[in-house]
Amino acid sequence: MTTPSPPAAESELAAATWAGLRSLVLDKHSRRTEITEALGMSFIRAKALRRLARGELSMRALAQEMATDASYTTLVVDDLCRRGFVTREPHPSDRRRKIVRITDDGRAAAAVADQILAEPPASLLDLSPADLAALNRIVGSLVEGR
Template identity: 55%
Template structure:
């Protein structure tokens, strides 16, 4: 195994152990795709087509996702002001609160990362920056 393969395996292990998706789905009682939809809609209303594009999925599936979110009172649909044939989907106050909760959970660093000292965090940040700018 090369050094790069070993490091890649460790990175995957770290990310896998600290996958926040399970925590957020359990906290909100929603599938991760529904949470992703709420997070995308939190920045403003979207048409179903736009939401499907941002979620990288098809419109019929997004319709099912939105139907459930609407049933739960987390989103609402209104007529698009420029085209009455289209609907805009927006988060309700409860949906905005759920999206904010999801953001908090997903952004919470694992304890092992938070335990690193300032120099270690700076070095890790430098290396990750290098990886993301040269990829």
């Protein structure tokens, strides 16, 4: 069974809303520069640290989660090892595989990135309490798929 298409005006409004949300999150309030300046590393390295803060991964799994190829992931991990943010050790049951673990210094750097990413943009803080509550309700329903 196919879902009927919304009327053209609703489709256009949905497309404009989506473009606005993407611009808000990806362009206008991108925190990438803040993170790279605060940590002195590329955003992808910070992304790797943030992921590894949730638990160790094999090199292959880290590459998959970051959507990077194996050789680039190796470069990222090599740099993070040199900085003392991660360790790379043989897998306990398969010595051909490597496990990447975050260090205390790496966990602290990941926490800085998380703190920067968690800070709401000024434009969001400038909304009235009623508008903010309405937006929160709408975003919650979109995320939950209600």
